[in-house]
Amino acid sequence: MSETISRDDFLAGVAFNADGLVAAVAQDHKTGELLMFAWMNAESLRLTLETGDITYWSRSRGELWRKGATSGHTQKLVEAYIDCDGDALLFKVEQTGAACHTGNRSCFYRKLG
Amino acid sequence: MSETISRDDFLAGVAFNADGLVAAVAQDHKTGELLMFAWMNAESLRLTLETGDITYWSRSRGELWRKGATSGHTQKLVEAYIDCDGDALLFKVEQTGAACHTGNRSCFYRKLG
Numbered sequence: 137m138s139e140t141i142s143r144d145d146f147l148a149g150v151a152f153n154a155d156g157l158v159a160a161v162a163q164d165h166k167t168g169e170l171l172m173f174a175w176m177n178a179e180s181l182r183l184t185l186e187t188g189d190i191t192y193w194s195r196s197r198g199e200l201w202r203k204g205a206t207s208g209h210t211q212k213l214v215e216a217y218i219d220c221d222g223d224a225l226l227f228k229v230e231q232t233g234a235a236c237h238t239g240n241r242s243c244f245y246r247k248l249g
Numbered sequence: 250m251s252e253t254i255s256r257d258d259f260l261a262g263v264a265f266n267a268d269g270l271v272a273a274v275a276q277d278h279k280t281g282e283l284l285m286f287a288w289m290n291a292e293s294l295r296l297t298l299e300t301g302d303i304t305y306w307s308r309s310r311g312e313l314w315r316k317g318a319t320s321g322h323t324q325k326l327v328e329a330y331i332d333c334d335g336d337a338l339l340f341k342v343e344q345t346g347a348a349c350h351t352g353n354r355s356c357f358y359r360k361l362g
Contacts, residue, residue: 140362149359159286161274168281173272173337185361217357220349224286226357236333244330244339246262248298249253 138217143185151222152178157193158225162203162235165214165228171235172243174201176225188213190227209233251330256298264335265291270306271338275316275348278327278341284348285356287314289338301326303340322346 141149150158157175164171174192176184180200183191190211194201204210211229218225236243254262263271270288277284287305289297293313296304303324307314317323328341349356 138358138360141359142362146359146361159272161283161286163281163283168276170274170276170283170339173274173332216361218359218361219286219356220351220353220358221356224356226283238333240333243332243334243337245251245333246254246259246331247251248259248329248331249255 141218146185146216146218147181149218149222150178150181150225153223155195157195158223160190160192160225160227162190162211162227162229162231164231166230169242170244171211171229171231171241181225184213184227185216190229203235204232207233207237209235211235254331259298259329259331260294262331262335263291263294263338266336268308270308271336273303273305273338273340275303275324275340275342275344277344279343282355283357284324284342284344284354294338297326297340298329303342316348317345320346320350322348324348 160176162171177193180191180193190203192201210232215228273289275284290306293304293306303316305314323345324342330339
């Protein structure tokens with residue numbers, strides 16, 4: 137159901153918002169569990185694709201945020217997808233430990249009862 | 250791994266951005282496939298929870314967007330999750346037909362080769 141595109145087409149398709157950011161979601165590549173939602177700028181996206189280490193842009197700290205750099209809870213890139221209008225990216229990842237700073241594996245650990 | 254919270258706590262936990270919006274991702278509740286990424290405002294979230302019909306806020310049209318209202322490709326709410334900092338919601342849904350306006354089941358149909 138998916139089509140494969142080149143890195144050039146992938147990068148050209150990204151529609152960064154007015155702040156220069158694109159939404160990024162990380163999903164466990166084996167279980168399909170949605171792990172977290174964050175943002176990337178052009179530099180963090182470039183680093184992610186070049187190094188295979190998922191790297192976000194921290195809006196609160198205003199700096200590049202290589203996931204797991206301090207916690208060790210890295211996310212390794214397995215597959216990358218871009219959505220139809222380019223304003224969201226999906227990364228299927230190999231997650232080490234907990235994706236969430238709370239210690240939960242996923243940031244989406246609170247469920248409506 | 251997840252904790253169940255009340256509707257009041259769920260709604261109180263949402264951190265709407267400066268535009269009054271919160272990020273929303275829809276995931277197939279059976280297959281785990283990530284279907285789409287869009288936005289909700291308070292009214293669309295309220296409608297989603299009350300009716301069970303996933304309803305977004307269309308930023309391009311500036312109006313409520315009940316998914317499938319014209320296409321018939323509805324999304325029925327199965328489970329709702331909120332992330333650790335409240336700026337993203339995850340909806341596990343029963344998707345009828347294609348989630349994407351391109352006819353693809355998922356908006357994330359372009360994969361980096």
